[in-house]
Amino acid sequence: MEGGLGQSYSEANKSRVLDVKPLRCWAPVFPKSPQSPLLPNSASLGSSQLAFNAFYPSTVLPGSDELNHPAAAANGGSQNGFFPFGNPGGPPSAAAPAPIRSYKSSEPTPAVVTQDHGASNGDVGGSLQIDRSDNASGSVKRKRTVLSFDGKSESRKNLVCLDTSQREEGSAEIVEYVRMMFDAVRRRLSQLEEAKEALISLKKRPDLKAGSILMSKGIRTNMIKRTGTVPGVEIGDIFFFRMEMCLVGLHGPCMAGIDYLTCKGNSEDEPLALSIVSSGVYDDEAEDKDVLIYTGQGGVRKKQVVDQKLEKGNLALERSLQRANEIRVIRGMKDLMNPSAKVYVYDGLYKVQESWTEKGRTGGNIFKYKLVRIAHQPSAFSIWKSVEKWKHGFGSRVGLILPDLASGAENLPVSLVNDVDNDRGPSYFTYFPSVKYSKPYTSTTLRLGCNCHTCTPGDLNCCCIRKNDGDFPYLASGVLVSRRPMLYECSPLCPCFPNCKNRVSQTGLKFHLEVFKTTDRGWGLRSWDPIRAGAFICEYAGEVVDKLNLKRKSERDDYIFDTGQHNQNSLKWNYEPALLDEEKSGECTEDYEIPVPLTISAKKIGNVARFMNHSCNPNIFWQPVMYEHNSEPFLHIAFFAIKNIPPMTELTFDYGITPMVSHQAHVSDTADGKKKCLCKSANCRGYFR
């Protein structure tokens, strides 16, 4: 889509920021815009900063039509960076300005060149417009770099490519797609590496490798550097790898802590800070929820005592103090679930309030910058601080009804909280952490156990691994790598220890969960802890019921989970084998294979899963898991995280077409038995059964 509206918009915006030659001031053209993705919030700037905002070099204006772009875009306040004006499917602007190379990362080489799409801008509420490379069309442009894939283009049908404008400017859907893809590839690379570990110890970095692959294939977005908000990235979003922030354009450098933009073409260098990561390498003061004392870069890890220099990131922060532009702040901290790793929280926009130098611990002079959080932003880091307090018992949890709803039945307490109304709890039920069968699941009795004492990834002698297509389904960190038709876990029949890594769904809760009262959807479930994509949440506990009997009884049961009627078909979660040059198309299916349908009722007995609400844009999926009790195989329904989930975010899954609704009267029944959906997601289907 070169020359499309999105691009010319971006180019124009870019130029506004970058070219600050005073004599070409178009001040009246440029309105105030808190949402404008590229510029500091002019409303909150002093007069000196206004001058900076207003410059709009006429040289990049392709035509009089383009004059409207900044104003329209800014006034529209489009959250996702879409164009709220113009002809959505309109012809590409032939006069789009030439890209300014120094402000855009170099163009990646798509593995498969994308096909032209009719309308790639403009449909604000629409689905992510991604190209499926069928390479059937004659209009497909091929570059020479494609050749390594030419022989196997058949197996690459599912690879989704982003077009130029999608790589330059993101949206919620594009960002989500990139993040899902990144983690799916990373998990697969980790899985391959862990399987090899038995033979050779390769210290590879799956996170870097996954990032590198996606970069080279153009699966990234928000490549145009900008100050302020990044379309599709929300305050509070969490990341487990630096690469991930790099791919979605939140923070460009994969290592350095300060991202900045240099105003090239200007005689004097005027770098501007865009985002910073505070992660503990330097002696930052990051305890206050709204103030961050950030240390400049340089001088650390040097053999001799070195003074930091006022250049690059340090200079950029200094200039940003003068310009008073918004700076994205990402706070990194130790991941308590995985102490050797880190987790990064996007904490929104800050401004540099003052700067000074002082003597660092190692003796050299260092720069310090005091950043203050801009008011009235959604809370992010402060939620983490609150959770920390609740966990340590200081500070009372507002609205706490019960410290442990499960009364000790789980290995972690489950809080019951209501801070919205006077409801003192859900209706009575018995807490039970697993599924109760009254008769065998299947008529056949199979010995399914393996013979290992320690099931080791890559060991194909382990028949539990063989049943999972030869892959150890979980990583050492406990996350699931891929959805599969059926997941086979080790069981009491296996001689391996109960802490075997292939028993993830049997080992209880991993996160401190909370059942809480929502404002309009009854009771819901959320977690105090951050959750990684692929992490196990809980299983669907309850009584296995006979579906036919259930229908006859006509007694209302809103707590039914039914494998036969669920539908997660729209979810594509697994890695794309073609990205890793794997010929594995058939085995990578995400269609479930349920040998015998299973219906579970959590009305009388159940666990936390019975409180999970429906969403058309869920963060949890369910996966059938098979293992044995008393020498007989039983089917369980296990829930895993689709994406990284920040603390205190409601956990939801897609009820699909199941006749199950949440237990509360938060849905209004329509004539045909459908329930009105209140999930509020952009792609909400409106109703579910």
Added chain:
DNA sequence: GCGGACTCAATTAT
């Protein structure tokens, strides 16, 4: 079991 030293990384600005 933890912290420090050391090592290997990918990307981007220069």
Added chain:
DNA sequence: CATAATTGAGTCCG
């Protein structure tokens, strides 16, 4: 186009 600068995430060792 090569190179320097950046520091996350491992490993190793005391």
